[in-house]
Amino acid sequence: MQSDPSLQSVPNTIAVSQQRATRVIFLAAGLSMATWAPLVPFAKARLNIDDGVLGLLLLCLGGGSIVTMPLAGALAARVGCRAIIAGATALICVALPALGGVAATPLLVAALLVFGAGMGAIDVAMNIQAIQVERASGRAMMSGFHGLFSLGGIVGAGAVSALLALGASALQAAVAMAACTAALFLLARPHLLANGRAEGGAPAFALPHGPVLLLGALCFVVFLTEGSVLDWSALFLGSERGVPPALAGLGYAAFSATMTVGRLTGDRVVHRFGGSRVVLAGGVVAALGMALVVAVPAWQAGLAGYALVGAGCSNIVPVLFTAVGRQRAMPESTAVPAMTTLGYAGLLVGPAGIGFVAHALDLRAAFVLTLVLLLGVAACARLLPSGRD
Numbered sequence: 125m126q127s128d129p130s131l132q133s134v135p136n137t138i139a140v141s142q143q144r145a146t147r148v149i150f151l152a153a154g155l156s157m158a159t160w161a162p163l164v165p166f167a168k169a170r171l172n173i174d175d176g177v178l179g180l181l182l183l184c185l186g187g188g189s190i191v192t193m194p195l196a197g198a199l200a201a202r203v204g205c206r207a208i209i210a211g212a213t214a215l216i217c218v219a220l221p222a223l224g225g226v227a228a229t230p231l232l233v234a235a236l237l238v239f240g241a242g243m244g245a246i247d248v249a250m251n252i253q254a255i256q257v258e259r260a261s262g263r264a265m266m267s268g269f270h271g272l273f274s275l276g277g278i279v280g281a282g283a284v285s286a287l288l289a290l291g292a293s294a295l296q297a298a299v300a301m302a303a304c305t306a307a308l309f310l311l312a313r314p315h316l317l318a319n320g321r322a323e324g325g326a327p328a329f330a331l332p333h334g335p336v337l338l339l340g341a342l343c344f345v346v347f348l349t350e351g352s353v354l355d356w357s358a359l360f361l362g363s364e365r366g367v368p369p370a371l372a373g374l375g376y377a378a379f380s381a382t383m384t385v386g387r388l389t390g391d392r393v394v395h396r397f398g399g400s401r402v403v404l405a406g407g408v409v410a411a412l413g414m415a416l417v418v419a420v421p422a423w424q425a426g427l428a429g430y431a432l433v434g435a436g437c438s439n440i441v442p443v444l445f446t447a448v449g450r451q452r453a454m455p456e457s458t459a460v461p462a463m464t465t466l467g468y469a470g471l472l473v474g475p476a477g478i479g480f481v482a483h484a485l486d487l488r489a490a491f492v493l494t495l496v497l498l499l500g501v502a503a504c505a506r507l508l509p510s511g512r513d
């Protein structure tokens with residue numbers, strides 16, 4: 125995708141408005157994504173299903189996302205990011221109340237597919253917008269955008285939990301968050317990129333190749349790491365370190381906190397040291413954090429280790445999105461969804477792979493494998509595409 129014409133030689137006030145709109149959309153996406161997590165126990169209780177069935181149902185969310193990602197990239201090249209983000213927001217706002225209220229398994233399947241489709245489409249379109257806005261600004265901005273997504277996740281999960289604690293039903297909480305998501309979109313809409321520029325000969329979908337395959341593989345590892353912390357940190361702290369179940373979630377909380385802070389402050393770091401050095405240092409720091417989790421038996425060391433993993437991973441994916449906007453091997457409209465799809469595959473498949481390794485060996489061995497992969501990310505830092513501007 126070529127840069128939106130509205131980004132060429134525009135007054136500074138317009139460029140600043142587009143940057144703010146991008147931040148708002150990342151915040152809205154994080155807010156809506158996090159809304160689902162506190163609703164999961166309520167959905168399970170309404171449908172009276174076991175953990176195995178719930179796990180299969182949750183795959184629908186990822187499935188919906190992976191289907192729409194390449195479509196969103198192709199359509200954004202033709203009609204612009206604004207239209208794709210508008211459609212994705214509509215899907216999310218329709219799906220959230222259903223996730224909070226449906227009491228039949230087929231309806232929950234449909235709601236998860238729609239919600240996943242909306243999240244996948246908005247993920248691709250907002251990152252295409254972010255690449256173009258960052259490129260036009262001439263300075264590092266991607267970490268800050270992704271930091272707003274992380275912040276939105278914290279705010280969204282906290283807001284839903286607070287509403288439920290105050291006596292709201294799951295449906296009422298979901299409707300409230302859908303309204304917030306819609307309001308944030310309306311706030312950002314006037315300054316989202318409206319013009320699409322179809323790239324000559326660009327296919328609607330293409331398998332990643334060249335530097336995009338490398339970037340996608342690195343994204344896969346970082347998302348796999350995030351998924352392993354999300355799904356396995358509490359179990360590890362409880363079973364291996366003797367942490368009470370009520371406190372075992374502190375591992376992921378430490379990871380999320382340092383990731384959010386790292387991203388919100390990351391633009392200055394990337395500007396000063398460059399993307400390749402940030403990926404190198406980030407991979408090493410994350411690997412050291414995982415080593416601390418595995419090697420030191422004290423649970424406090426485990427929390428510190430997960431905090432280091434979050435800090436190390438925080439700016440790797442934003443740098444990868446900047447890099448995918450610089451490469452020339454694939455059009456932007458196919459490169460972004462290709463890399464994003466590989467990343468989501470890590471988030472979906474990775475935790476299951478960790479489980480297989482843990483079953484065959486043990487959970488510590490699975491985390492050691494993640495450590496090795498993170499060192500591989502660090503080793504590949506020098507191969508990132510350089511700027512083309």
